[in-house]
Amino acid sequence: MCARTGGHLFVTQKQSGLGDLINLLDENKLYWVGGFQYTTLIWTVDNTRYYRRLGYMSDVYGGHVTPSTIEDNSAFMCNMRCGTNHGLFGLKGQSCYCFGDRSEQLIRRSYIANDITHTEIRCPGDYTELCGENRRISVYTGVGHMTNISRNGIYGYATKYHRNTRKTTFHLDDDRNRKRFYAYKKPTEVTRDGSGLRCRGDVCVSNTTESWAAADQQNHRLLKVTDSNKEHFWSAMHYQTYWIGLRRYSEYRWINGNKLARNVSRYYSDKQCLAVRRDESHFDLGWHRCSENYNAVCQSHNRISTKPHTTKDDTGIYIGVAVSIVAVAMLCLIVAIILLKRCV
Structure with missing residues (x-):
């Protein structure tokens, strides 16, 4: 046109x-x-994004992965496309690379440069993210390289798997008034008796249910799950699902x-x-x-x-x-x- x-x-x-x-x-x-x-997805406690850019790598190392084409490519859309193929994923223009089982190898062999090039372009589906360049792939991750996000919904919750994988998956729910148990960072002082909390490390989970809106209050924001606290979170989870401080967020931009x-x-x-x-x-x-x-x-x-x-x-x-x-x-x-x- x-x-x-x-x-x-x-x-x-x-x-x-x-x-x-x-x-x-x-x-x-x-x-x-x-x-x-x-x-995109943000953590409500500090408004930071769920997806982290690790750096970039040569597209030579991505040659063993067949990319899929996404018109409005972004970290969120590529993560949705990868689905249960957990791990790192790469963005290059409209191409989405799901590295899956090769993720640990890419990190171990230092194929990913923790830097930003002057020629990386912005993503067609999210202008705040970078989508590689002619011969390089921008590499992104979620928490722990081993989580997947459901496509639909707005308000975040985590599901615990009781298998040996010690895995927690994140999901989104359209109904913020649904009652669930919830998780947040351990308060400075916790009373053991009658506190209604179950804590492991610096993570606490409730023994009562609340809506997402009621649980994510200013005095105790819902948990931001990180690589450093994800194991404590898994150990603290007694029931199957918990509200967490993750939500879907829309950006509105002109093409400039x-x-x-x-x-x-x-x-x-x-x-x-x-x-x-x-x-x-x-x-x-x-x-x-x-x-x-x-x-x-x-x-x-x-x-x-x-x-x-x-x-x-x-x-x-x-x-x-x-x-x-x-x-x-x-x-x-x-x-x-x-x-x-x-x-x-």
């Missing part, structure tokens, strides 16, 4: 900027503009990487794209599946000469005809690669 004429999807930071479209858009029709939302400040409807779902509808002089922005086939509002930036040795920006806005979802997807990736390379 827009890329074919040297432009990109329309971007504005102010509501008044939509007024430029009033003579371009037909009433009650949807048009793509340059915004999208994507999903800026936050989308305008208040539009929020959904916890996979990547969605932003469309605008005109009703007389009023504009409505809303999220829609990126696979929908709409026309697009395009924007061009042509630098033209005004006086000797000076230039100015001549911004043109026009309507691009949507051919297929492939065009929308490829445009988002192209803009991410060209405009949003991360420099350190």
Whole structure:
């Protein structure tokens, strides 16, 4: 669409900027503009992300793994694709590598460089993450390299397996009012009698049930599971499932990487794209599946000469005809690669 004429999807930071479209858009029709939302996972106690970038490695070492293609590739989406193939996973553009049983070998042989290159690109599904470069793969992990996350839901809980694996898996629940036992960091002082707590190391779990919302309070936030406390957590778990301080979180961005400040409807779902509808002089922005086939509002930036040795920006806005979802997807990736390379 827009890329074919040297432009990109329309971007504005102010509501008044939509007024430029009033003579371009037909009433009650949807048009793509340059915004999208994507999903990540955060720990509520400190708002840090669940996924950690370990570094990068040469794609030569990933040659034994057949990557899968994910249009809106990110750590979250790649982890979902890997499923029960636990371990490290790698991101390279739209390619997702599930390293599984080879994870420990990659770490043991020091194939992963704990650094950031100047040419790693941002991920098409999450502009805050890096997705490798031409010959390198960005490597990510969750907690302990051996957990998997369920695809659906918002609020985090952990399930204990009683086999010899001493494994705990994480899941997401849509219902934050569901009653479960819960886990959190051990308080400074714990009364043994009548405390209602079962503690191992610096982790405590309850002997009573609460909703996720009630358990995750400011005075005792739900547990952030780490490599250093995961064994204590497993030992403390007496029942099968416990609320933990993990939740699904959506980010809203323009394709230039800026936050989308305008208040539009929020959904916890996979990547969605932003469309605008005109009703007389009023504009409505809303999220829609990126696979929908709409026309697009395009924007061009042509630098033209005004006086000797000076230039100015001549911004043109026009309507691009949507051919297929492939065009929308490829445009988002192209803009991410060209405009949003991360420099350190």
